Amino acid sequence: MPRSTRRRPALAHPATEEIDLFDVLHALSDPTRMTIVRVLRAEPERACGTFPVDVAPSTLSHHFKVLRESGLISQREEANRRFSALRAADLEHRFPGLLDTVLAAHDRTAAENTE
Amino acid sequence: MPRSTRRRPALAHPATEEIDLFDVLHALSDPTRMTIVRVLRAEPERACGTFPVDVAPSTLSHHFKVLRESGLISQREEANRRFSALRAADLEHRFPGLLDTVLAAHDRTAAENTE
Numbered sequence: 001m002p003r004s005t006r007r008r009p010a011l012a013h014p015a016t017e018e019i020d021l022f023d024v025l026h027a028l029s030d031p032t033r034m035t036i037v038r039v040l041r042a043e044p045e046r047a048c049g050t051f052p053v054d055v056a057p058s059t060l061s062h063h064f065k066v067l068r069e070s071g072l073i074s075q076r077e078e079a080n081r082r083f084s085a086l087r088a089a090d091l092e093h094r095f096p097g098l099l100d101t102v103l104a105a106h107d108r109t110a111a112e113n114t115e
Numbered sequence: 116m117p118r119s120t121r122r123r124p125a126l127a128h129p130a131t132e133e134i135d136l137f138d139v140l141h142a143l144s145d146p147t148r149m150t151i152v153r154v155l156r157a158e159p160e161r162a163c164g165t166f167p168v169d170v171a172p173s174t175l176s177h178h179f180k181v182l183r184e185s186g187l188i189s190q191r192e193e194a195n196r197r198f199s200a201l202r203a204a205d206l207e208h209r210f211p212g213l214l215d216t217v218l219a220a221h222d223r224t225a226a227e228n229t230e
Binding site: 029096 | 135136137138140141143144145146149210211212213216217219220221223224
C-alpha cells in the first residue's frame with residue numbers, strides 16, 4: 001500500500017445526482033453562506049480564510065461544511081490550505097435555473113439594503 | 116369601540132415588500148412545509164387539518180407558523196377553522212420566478228423517488 005500523504009480524512013462531497021434540494025435550500029437560507037456562494041460565483045476558487053465575512057472561525061468552518069455537504073461547493077486541500085469552489089455546473093445539471101434564480105432574488109434584496 | 120368577535124390575536128403576515136429571502140428559503144427547506152406549499156399551489160385555500168401530511172398537530176402548527184411568517188402563505192380564521200392560501204402573486208412580485216423554480220426542482224426530486 002502506498003504511503004498516504006493525507007493528514008486528515010478526505011472531504012466528503014455528494015455526487016451530483018445525490019444533491020438534495022432541501023439541503024441546498026437550507027444551505028442558502030443563511031446570510032453568511034449566501035455571501036460565500038456569491039463570492040465563489042465570481043472566481044474559480046478561493047482559500048477559506050479569505051472570505052469577506054465577519055464570523056468566528058469555528059462558525060465559518062461549520063458554514064463551509066454545510067455548503068460542502070449540501071453539494072453547493074467543493075473543497076480541496078493543498079499545502080495546509082483549503083480551497084473552495086462553487087459547484088455551479090453540477091447544481092445547474094441537478095436543478096436547472098435554481099442557483100441563478102435564488103442569486104437574482106438575493107441581488108434584489110441586496111440592492112434594497114443599499115438604497 | 117365595537118365589540119370584537121375575535122377570540123385570538125390577529126395572525127401576523129409580512130407585507131409583500133417585507134418578505135425576506137432567507138425566511139422563504141428556510142421555510143421551503145423542509146419536506147412537510149414543501150408538501151403544504153405544493154398542495155396550496157393547486158387550490159385557492161384549504162382548512163389546516165386537511166393536508167396530506169403525517170406529523171403531530173403541534174409540529175404541523177409550527178410548520179404553518181413558519182410558512183405564514185415567511186410570507187409564503189396567508190391564513191384566516193372562520194367559524195373555528197383556519198384556512199391557508201399560497202401567496203403566489205406576492206411571492207412572484209417580490210422574487211420573480213423563485214417559487215416556480217424551486218417547485219420545478221422539487222418536481223424533479225419527487226419524480227426520482229417514484230421511479
